[in-house]
Amino acid sequence: MDLKTVRTVRDGPVRVAVDAMGGDHAPLEVVAGTLAWARAHPTDQVLLVGIPERIQAVAGGPMPANVEIVPASQVVEMDESPALALKAKKDSSIMVAMDLLKQGRADALVTAGHSGAGMAAAVLKLGRLPGVDRPALAIQMITETGPFVLLDIGANMDSSGHNLYQFAHMGSLYAERVLGVKKPRVALLSIGEEKGKGDHAIQQATQLLDEDGSLNFVGNVEGRDLVKHIADVAVCDAVVGNVTMKFFEGLARFIFDLWTKEFRRFPLGWLGYLFMIPAVRRIQMLFDYERLGASPLLGVKGMVLITHGSAKRRMMEFAVEAGATAARARIPELIAEAFRGQPRRPAQ
Amino acid sequence: MDLKTVRTVRDGPVRVAVDAMGGDHAPLEVVAGTLAWARAHPTDQVLLVGIPERIQAVAGGPMPANVEIVPASQVVEMDESPALALKAKKDSSIMVAMDLLKQGRADALVTAGHSGAGMAAAVLKLGRLPGVDRPALAIQMITETGPFVLLDIGANMDSSGHNLYQFAHMGSLYAERVLGVKKPRVALLSIGEEKGKGDHAIQQATQLLDEDGSLNFVGNVEGRDLVKHIADVAVCDAVVGNVTMKFFEGLARFIFDLWTKEFRRFPLGWLGYLFMIPAVRRIQMLFDYERLGASPLLGVKGMVLITHGSAKRRMMEFAVEAGATAARARIPELIAEAFRGQPRRPAQ
DSSP, rough: OOOSSSOOOOSSSOOEEETOOOSOOOOTHHHHHHHHHHOTTTTSSEEEOOOOHHHHHHHOOOTTTEEEEOOOBBBOOOOOOOOHHHHTTTTBHHHHHHHHHTSSSSSEEEESSSHHHHHHHHHTTTOOOOSSSSSEEEEEEEETTTEEEEOOOOOOOOHHHHHHHHEEEHHHHHHHTSSOOOOOOEEEEOOSSSSSSSSSHHHHHHHHHHHOSEEEEEEOGGGGGGGTTTOOOEEEOOOHHHHHHHHHHHHHHHHHHHHHHHHHHOOOOOHHHHHHHHHHHHHHHHHHHGGGOOOEEBBBOOOOEEOOTTOOOHHHHHHHHHHHHHHHHHHHHHOOOOTTTTTOOOOO | OOOOOOOOOOOOEEEEETTTTSTTTTTTTHHHHHHHHHOOTTTTTTEEEEEEEHHHHHOOOOTTTTTTEEEBBOOTTTSSSSSHHHHHTTTTTHHHHHHHHHHHHHHEEEEEHHHHHHHHHHHHHBBBBBTTOOEEEEEEEEEEEEEEEEEOOOOOOOOHHHHHHHHHHHHHHHHTTTTOOOOOOOOOOOOOSSTOOOHHHHHHHHHHHHHHHHHHEEEEEEEEGGGGTTEEEEEOOOHHHHHHHHHHHHHEEEEEEEHHHHHHHHTTTHHHHHHTTHHHHHHHEEEEEEGGGGEEEEOOOOOEEEEEEOOOOOHHHHHHHHHHHHHHHHHHHHHHHHHHTTOOOOOO
């Protein structure tokens, strides 16, 4: 699998469609974060998709010139069944936003809504890229020395070695073009550091990656080394990736809540904070969950990014930025080119 | 699967065999931690297994009355292949210690040596308990409100739903008898909180646990809720458990190293520390990796515990304590009774 033509980044403005109605704090926080991003990027464009009156009501004033509201009359709620909701709600904000992407009116789509519905809508409306057996959901995890890409964190169950092999390619492209890493170090997230150690799918993926030779495949990475940034791309099955990512989130929230609580209870704590700023800042930076932004769904015909259902304005701003960056980097086009001529393989 | 006879804890002293030669810092740190434990528990007994001269040399004085050295002339090194090493080194400290357990001269065995060799030696020398398809390696993870048991963290690859179902039973027994939790809440560690959401093995285990009904099965736990202690037992496949546990270890080491470095670089940091003691203490407590102690290998005919290869004296002391506690609770006997009459099932 070789990338023959090196594409340049997208020229001109990017157009990001935002599902204004999706998320625990929609539309208020979603709109606020999106508008903040739009104001900071006046040459780019934003399409806010949802119920116009509700979006206007929370916008708190006139829209910036680079923001357009695209009407959608329905909302997929966080507790709905994705399959049923998408069937019943053809005019939901997520489906209308997906149409904008399909029609080429938007270059990326960002949603804080039901992640299952977002992924299902993407596969339904856009479809997989030719040669891609299964899409993968990725996330940028933070370390002291920079981010790495972790995937799959939830698009598929029971991925085969061949699926992991394809995820490795998509993750490598993303790390190269979005994170700007030259020759990203690609590793399989597994149980031991010896190459090939792991379950059946990991062993199979190891063999495929070794045979392929086109990626900078460095073998396995263990959980304890993720934070050391010894890989730029960590590839795994969805349960592993999802548990890892959410465990990190749980610890981050715990630390943040604890800090806040102690400072409130004991005002002199702020004095302590002054003396410990370097250590506290670095821990806060590492555990700043909101900076994770949004998760790109790699392998579908369009740049779809899913952010946290509980995202507030600051995280939404990072999420829209992630969408714009991925659109600028032409990720779906690059994946399409990398996978051109790859026969689809059945799950093994 | 019902535990008919409620056994009491083991009466009288417990005898813990310690592999004095296993681990990155063996024998010095292993012996130091073990002796510290022995001095604090004068009515219990310790068998230090290894090369007598080397053990004596690092002991720093006469042995306490409750410590006996059991000679073993060989050592399995950390980088050896377990299968080859165990075959070639019949008189290695881990094999001799396993014999003590088998002969009933010890009630528990603790090793900081090669974990693969420790597990292989246990299965080889002791064998699985009747009815147990596969043993599982468990660990006590820490939360603010107490520990929970996570398993499997590395005994098996590609566990089936039936394996997970058996792990749930063994983990529940361990939580009940060692952590002292009444009716432990057992959950499957998975990708979503809805019961049954997950891969094929998780769905199958959900069905078996629902049909069984004898455990306090609460459905799924997500990665983000582990730290909230909503389950006393979290059951998963080895790759998931191992990555989770080691990711936690990586973060814990990062925080600890950072703290130490900042304090050294900036002595006034200690002043800050004074003001922030409550918050810092609680973060330190949560991330105090050494308190994890040792991982019990559940499902074999003897109480084997494996601790971290890099364990120093403090962690070894926690590890020997974990061994003594598990021996007192008669864990293998309880598992044997719980699984009595269970036909062995093939992997699915």
